[in-house]
Amino acid sequence: MIRETKASSGLVLNSFEQLEQLSMSKLREDFPIPIFPIGPFHSHFPASSSSLTSQEQTSISWLDTKPPKSVSYVSFGSVAAIEINDFLEIAWCLANINYPFLWVVRPGLIRGSEWIKWLPSEFLETVNGRGHIVKWAPQQQVLSHPAVGAFWTHNGWNSTLESICEGVPMICMPCFGDQMVNARYVSHVWKVGVQLENDLKRMNIENVIRRLMQEEEGKQIKERMLELKEKENSCLKPGGSSYESLRSLTSYISSF
Known part of the structure; x- marks a missing residue:
């Protein structure tokens, strides 16, 4: 290559x-x-979507009912799959943490299982009204919604860039490939998120969410993310780095 x-x-x-x-x-x-x-490519066409999956617009109407920066958006992309035990740990963490959440549980997310049949009735009763579960969501719209305060992500490059563009701090749970490096950059280089370490147990997850949503560390992460968002906004304006690079690209292609 x-x-x-x-x-x-x-x-x-x-x-x-x-x-x-x-x-x-x-x-x-x-x-x-x-x-x-x-x-970022998607910022050149803000009305477009890179998703190949049909999206449920109920996500936006549900977010409209929630306070600013209160919701954790949970989505692991269109390819990653997790074990049923990890899935249940995530579910009970979301139930216990007492924050509202929007969770994308697409078909194929759980290895060897159909969509949502593994969620126990006690979980659904516990999160009634506080949680909203969909098969897919319009991610760019979700991340730009004022109710969203954190993005729990697999750190695919598209998702990582979309989160930066909207200034939403990340909870990083990489699964494979470049996601590992992307997550490390988010947590240790740019410092605009927190990576889940060790076992995927509900207490570990709850601690990470609290660090991001409640503690002083979370405030500093949000401030750094807003600075990064401003840099992204500037790069697309006339005179910005991506704007000028695109002009150079078109001139370069035209010269052949």
Whole structure:
């Protein structure tokens, strides 16, 4: 992959200079081709959606009933799958933590199981009204909603960028591939989220959510996330890094 990339005419990246400045510098040292960081891609087309799954608009009407920054949005993307025991630990954590939550439980999320049949009736009674469970949600709309205060995510790159663009701090639960590195950047480099460590047990999860939603650490994380969001907004404006990189890309393509 590296060999073929170096032999290409250029590299277009779904990122922006201020987010990965050191990595961009390293890339330019190692790759003798033009590099165009023009992201976040989805911000160029805010009305579009990258989702291949039908979305339930009930998420937005439910969020409209909740106070600002009170809701934890929980979604692990369109591919990741978890074991039933982990699923139940997540469920009971959401029941015990006493925060409102919007949880995407898509078909295929639980390995070897159908959609939601594993949720016990006691759980549904406990979270009645405080939790809203859907098969899929319009993620960009959800993250931009004023009621959402945290995003519990698998840290796929699209989800990570969407969270940054909307200024929503992250609870990181990577599953495979680049998600591991993305989560580490969120928690340890940009410091705009907290990564779930050790076992996926409800007490560990509850502690992480409280750190993000209640404690002084959470306040500092939110402040850093808002700073990062402002950098993303600036990069897309005339004169911004992604704006100018896109202009350079179009000129470069036109020169062939």
